[in-house]
Amino acid sequence: MPLKAKPAATALIAIGILLVAGRAFSAAPAAGVAISKNGVNVWVPQKKFQGDFAVLQRTDWQTLSADARPRSFRGEPVIAAASVLGTFDSQKGCVVLYTRTGDHLEKRAIVQPYPGQRAVDYRLRNDDEKARLGIEVLSGRNRLEYTLYLDKDGIIEFKPARVQGLTIAESGMKYGIVPSFIGTDFVYDPRQYTGKDRLYIPSMNLYTGLVRGGNCMMVGVWPPGEQVVSLNLKEISGERIIDGLSLEFAKKSFYLTLLEHPDLWHAEALKDTYLETDTAIGWKRPFPALWIGRFFIESEGIHFPFYFQSEKTKIWGRCIRGWFGYPFWFDGDKTFVHFEKKFPPKGEMLIYFLEREKEAGEIGSPVEVMQKALGAPLAAKFLDFDGIELRPLLEHHNAVCAMSDKLQTIFDGGNEMKEKKQVAQYAADIAAFIRMIRERIFEYADFAREMKEFLSTRTQAAPDLAAPLQGIRQTLDEMLQLRENDMPTASLDDVREWTDQIKKLANEVRPENGKQIKVLTMDCRKVAGAQDDLDRALSILTIRLTEEAAEFGIESPKRVKVAEAIIARARQVLRCPTWWEPYRCHSPKPNPGAP
Amino acid sequence: MSMAKHNTMWAPLPILAAVCMAAIIRAICPSGPLASAQDQARQDAQGGLRSKIATPSGVEMVLIPGGEFLMGKEADIDARPVHKVSVSSFYMDIHETTQELYEKITGENPARRTGKQNPVERVRWTDAIKFCNARSAKEGLQPCYDVKTGECDFSADGYRLPTEAEWEYACRAGTTGNYYFGNDPARLKDHAWFKVNALGRHHPVGQKRPNPYGLFDMAGNVREWCNDWYQVDYYKNSPAVAPRGPAQGAKKVLRGGAWTTQAESCSSWTRYCDDPGFTDACVPSDDYGFRCVRSPRPIEKKP
Numbered sequence: 001m002p003l004k005a006k007p008a009a010t011a012l013i014a015i016g017i018l019l020v021a022g023r024a025f026s027a028a029p030a031a032g033v034a035i036s037k038n039g040v041n042v043w044v045p046q047k048k049f050q051g052d053f054a055v056l057q058r059t060d061w062q063t064l065s066a067d068a069r070p071r072s073f074r075g076e077p078v079i080a081a082a083s084v085l086g087t088f089d090s091q092k093g094c095v096v097l098y099t100r101t102g103d104h105l106e107k108r109a110i111v112q113p114y115p116g117q118r119a120v121d122y123r124l125r126n127d128d129e130k131a132r133l134g135i136e137v138l139s140g141r142n143r144l145e146y147t148l149y150l151d152k153d154g155i156i157e158f159k160p161a162r163v164q165g166l167t168i169a170e171s172g173m174k175y176g177i178v179p180s181f182i183g184t185d186f187v188y189d190p191r192q193y194t195g196k197d198r199l200y201i202p203s204m205n206l207y208t209g210l211v212r213g214g215n216c217m218m219v220g221v222w223p224p225g226e227q228v229v230s231l232n233l234k235e236i237s238g239e240r241i242i243d244g245l246s247l248e249f250a251k252k253s254f255y256l257t258l259l260e261h262p263d264l265w266h267a268e269a270l271k272d273t274y275l276e277t278d279t280a281i282g283w284k285r286p287f288p289a290l291w292i293g294r295f296f297i298e299s300e301g302i303h304f305p306f307y308f309q310s311e312k313t314k315i316w317g318r319c320i321r322g323w324f325g326y327p328f329w330f331d332g333d334k335t336f337v338h339f340e341k342k343f344p345p346k347g348e349m350l351i352y353f354l355e356r357e358k359e360a361g362e363i364g365s366p367v368e369v370m371q372k373a374l375g376a377p378l379a380a381k382f383l384d385f386d387g388i389e390l391r392p393l394l395e396h397h398n399a400v401c402a403m404s405d406k407l408q409t410i411f412d413g414g415n416e417m418k419e420k421k422q423v424a425q426y427a428a429d430i431a432a433f434i435r436m437i438r439e440r441i442f443e444y445a446d447f448a449r450e451m452k453e454f455l456s457t458r459t460q461a462a463p464d465l466a467a468p469l470q471g472i473r474q475t476l477d478e479m480l481q482l483r484e485n486d487m488p489t490a491s492l493d494d495v496r497e498w499t500d501q502i503k504k505l506a507n508e509v510r511p512e513n514g515k516q517i518k519v520l521t522m523d524c525r526k527v528a529g530a531q532d533d534l535d536r537a538l539s540i541l542t543i544r545l546t547e548e549a550a551e552f553g554i555e556s557p558k559r560v561k562v563a564e565a566i567i568a569r570a571r572q573v574l575r576c577p578t579w580w581e582p583y584r585c586h587s588p589k590p591n592p593g594a595p
Numbered sequence: 596m597s598m599a600k601h602n603t604m605w606a607p608l609p610i611l612a613a614v615c616m617a618a619i620i621r622a623i624c625p626s627g628p629l630a631s632a633q634d635q636a637r638q639d640a641q642g643g644l645r646s647k648i649a650t651p652s653g654v655e656m657v658l659i660p661g662g663e664f665l666m667g668k669e670a671d672i673d674a675r676p677v678h679k680v681s682v683s684s685f686y687m688d689i690h691e692t693t694q695e696l697y698e699k700i701t702g703e704n705p706a707r708r709t710g711k712q713n714p715v716e717r718v719r720w721t722d723a724i725k726f727c728n729a730r731s732a733k734e735g736l737q738p739c740y741d742v743k744t745g746e747c748d749f750s751a752d753g754y755r756l757p758t759e760a761e762w763e764y765a766c767r768a769g770t771t772g773n774y775y776f777g778n779d780p781a782r783l784k785d786h787a788w789f790k791v792n793a794l795g796r797h798h799p800v801g802q803k804r805p806n807p808y809g810l811f812d813m814a815g816n817v818r819e820w821c822n823d824w825y826q827v828d829y830y831k832n833s834p835a836v837a838p839r840g841p842a843q844g845a846k847k848v849l850r851g852g853a854w855t856t857q858a859e860s861c862s863s864w865t866r867y868c869d870d871p872g873f874t875d876a877c878v879p880s881d882d883y884g885f886r887c888v889r890s891p892r893p894i895e896k897k898p
Binding site: 272273275276277299316317321322323340341342401481482485486522525526528529530532533 | 671672673703705707717795796825827846855866867868869870877878879880881
């Protein structure tokens with residue numbers, strides 16, 4: 001509790017406090033007013049707050065309990081939780097935000113609602129329902145411009161009244177992230193946009209900004225709606241940064257918080273010396289969380305986030321072809337990265353977190369901020385934890401190759417009659433597995449066709465979009481061409497016939513069975529392998545499509561709305577992936593095909 | 596052009612072919628490392644080795660005359676330092692192993708995209724060495740491999756995978772650029788099937804221009820397994836004479852570009868690697884193939 005109110009002292013000093021009309025204060029020259037509730041403090045200092053937290057800790061403040069009555073203040077209030085502090089600027093009608101670590105304050109951003117109005121009056125709101133305090137900002141003629149609420153966790157709600165939007169400035173973000181959970185996160189690096197001062201980003205209800213220095217993350221959340229969101233770029237001392245974010249409220253609230261902790265995120269320049277080597281990098285995770293390492297996979301043409309694992313592991317076919325060593329893991333307090341010829345170390349990797357592990361930590365996560373801000377049910381619609389879940393594997397939890405191997409072992413041992421039931425089950429699983437993956441391929445092909453129709457409709461209505469959408473169309477064509485060229489010629493009926501023959505082979509032990517089972521399972525494996533590759537390729541192209549859409553959207557509000565529609569559809573088809581597709585896997589099983 | 600067509604074309608003209616090859620080599624690289632290769636070729640010819648042979652399996656092999664060359668490239672961490680290496684003479688298949696040949700030898704065709712004259716793919720390193728042994732056995736040669744351990748007996752006269760040094764030496768064919776035809780990637784389309792021109796699949800072998808030794812598809816079509824274990828810094832300590840790779844490792848070397856790779860991965864010096872698949876149940880990549888080499892023998896039947 002930052003404010004150490006002493007009832008006896010404050011009672012004496014209260015003489016200097018003027019209470020106006022039973023609900024408004026005008027602070028006396030010698031002291032200020034302090035209100036504390038639910039871990040949120042409001043001060044009304046005598047002088048404009050200059051970022052010195054010690055001033056707020058004076059003991060000679062009038063402390064008042066927050067009750068249901070709105071209270072008006074003349075003077076610029078300061079509102080603070082344990083981690084975040086905001087101070088109002090009457091002249092500009094804006095709020096200056098600080099992160100707070102004990103008594104230390106770090107200025108992190110200025111939030112300027114627009115159109116900007118000089119604040120004439122401030123009114124305290126006590127929101128018991130959500131255990132938070134709020135400040136209403138009023139301009140001339142007692143017009144409510146907006147309300148800023150703050151809860152004990154440092155989550156700020158800007159609830160618009162007359163204002164239409166806000167601009168966050170002076171936040172010094174090096175990277176902007178639009179998390180997606182399904183598919184890939186969209187990361188904006190201002191160095192890649194040297195000629196631009198504004199990037200429109202998909203309004204996907206959550207934004208995370210990585211602030212210079214690596215110790216701070218800005219988290220913005222907003223409910224579904226028609227908001228238009230953009231990043232404002234600047235060059236400061238030769239460095240390209242994201243100065244801030246602009247958002248049109250669309251009559252809905254915007255939530256904001258700042259997470260502060262040493263080593264909260266990290267950018268690692270990937271050196272060629274990392275190739276085919278397990279390398280301990282300099283960054284150490286500051287606390288347990290689901291840490292993400294994201295980099296560009298050159299062979300696939302996509303950026304993808306991999307969750308750090310708790311140990312070194314090897315994995316098959318997830319995002320990258322064939323076997324590969326998992327790229328990121330922790331070993332004690334060391335952070336290891338591993339790059340291979342299949343995914344060489346080039347460019348930069350970003351390390352950040354969006355979720356904590358199950359145990360509560362000392363700092364909230366962007367996901368928790370979203371859940372608290374929007375409420376868990378609404379947040380779940382975006383986070384879509386069901387969509388992250390893999391499609392269930394079959395009874396034996398093995399893919400076709402492993403089941404083929406098991407069948408071969410049974411037949412090689414002459415045990416086919418003895419294990420007839422097992423043979424029948426494996427054969428049925430092979431057929432079912434192949435059918436499941438084929439259906440998945442059809443889903444992607446349907447998506448590509450429907451998306452092409454959608455784009456045709458959009459470009460008919462807005463012909464100027466046709467040329468810039470050409471790249472996305474090409475990706476869709478590539479998907480359809482792949483499906484056409486790479487789908488195995490064997491039909492599902494063929495597969496069923498092969499698996500029926502496998503079952504029949506178990507009716508009698510014969511010397512030639514071993515050879516026949518090899519041929520039959522090889523036929524199945526060839527179909528399954530080709531389908532798995534195709535499924536993986538279509539999934540990667542869909543993810544690439546979302547990155548292309550996000551890039552297409554940066555130019556204008558009109559384009560970003562089309563991008564949002566493309567991404568939303570793509571996220572739908574990417575839901576519930578199969579084992580071969582890249583997905584946000586916390587603890588990946590190395591290989592479902594492993595015996 | 597199919598392999599059958601090649602046979603028809605070359606079979607009656609072995610001498611002319613050898614002369615043409617030598618002329619091509621002279622035209623492309625009149626001096627430098629190739630000069631010693633030419634000298635060695637002459638010596639080998641004097642020793643009774645033919646420049647080109649056709650094996651009993653009907654596969655054309657070309658003599659790669661022993662010599663010295665500069666291996667590697669400073670630009671890539673696993674290809675530096677550039678170092679001098681000498682290799683002995685060996686015969687190398689002029690084409691990547693075709694699906695037809697693979698099936699003829701093993702009775703199987705694991706390829707995802709079928710075509711008799713297309714390179715076999717989806718072969719693990721372990722599949723490739725089994726093929727080598729089977730091909731050797733079929734021709735009465737001494738198999739090189741212990742298929743359980745993967746150990747290669749280099750003294751055996753059977754078929755084996757090239758060492759990484761042999762592969763690069765054969766690919767460079769005396770040249771020193773990024774590609775055997777120079778440094779201009781724009782010319783790659785005439786020499787290789789790679790991502791830009793392959794249209795999402797491999798193609799029948801021998802359709803593009805060969806390298807100065809008459810080897811086709813060295814820069815593209817499918818990647819080719821080599822015998823060596825991969826080690827990222829192997830070149831730092833590689834022996835100068837007939838290097839055979841590290842004694843052990845986790846991955847085997849693959850060389851050459853493929854229908855899946857960009858131009859920069861099709862260079863003569865680019866190294867790649869993957870799991871050899873000793874205990875793997877999974878289907879290997881559909882851009883991995885191979886070609887065989889064998890030690891020269893003094894007596895060969897004329898093709």
